[in-house]
Amino acid sequence: MEKDNNLDVRVPMIKIIDISNRKNAEDLLNVQIPSYKVEAEIIGSYEIPPLKDTVYTLQHCDETFFGYYENKQLCGAISIKVIDDEVDIHRLIVHPNHFRKGIAQLLLNFIGNKFRLETIKVSTGSKNAPAVSFYNKNGFQNIKEVMVNKQLSIILFEKKL
Template identity: 80%
Template sequence: MIKIIDISNSKHAEDVLHIQIPSYMVEAEIIGSYDLPPLKDTVYTLQHCEESFIGYYEKEELCGAISIKVVDDAVDIHRLIVHPNHFRKGIAQILFNFIESKFRGKTIKVATGSKNAPAVSFYKKNGFQNIKETKVNEQLSLTFFEKKL
């Protein structure tokens, strides 16, 4: 079930962190860089990030989440996370489809680690175009994608 997450609620922010940290640890292992900002998040930083969070729940358990910021005609996906215990269940696709259905006529933007093959593949499969790649440091480059709805 898809539900809006009230990230200002400390318990909800903790729930997001409990899926975000393991999810980004997998990405860090894939790309070979553990210096990812989401691995440094706290309840406080999540509550003050000004993103809107949507969660995917099985029973009462938060299994995945997506966070966005909407500015003018653009929807910027900041996080698309699934707890590793729930990988390969289609949860990221369900969350993405939810966002896509709510923002017809907008442009969706997202960035991911260039070496994160599963994420790159996911965005390409969903019709995103590679816009640019930026080298952050020796270990990390980001690929930026866009999709016009």
């Protein structure tokens, strides 16, 4: 248990996830799959690539992962790739048991503060109203919409810093 000022207060924290560690990759999948199942329900398509991830695919995706932990339990995570002066967010996930606690906002703020680059990019399902609203609220601009198939389209967002 993390303590703050000798009080019996559990301090949440964000730290890098060593995805090469199998247990960490399993913990991440245990957050990612339920999180993306909720998105799949919202957008009406289960053809979301992260729903097909395995420990192996996570360990070989070349993304950097940061996790939000409470009491040493992973509750949410964000993954990025940094290319030149851009941060590309590949995943921003929160376990459904921890929805509406501000965890996604904390993770997004963490990336914005840690990587002070020119641009942050992210995409989400066009029908995922909560995510679209979240990115709009955080100053992201809708760059374009891409049709994946008849049922699925994604919105590409960008935020200039």
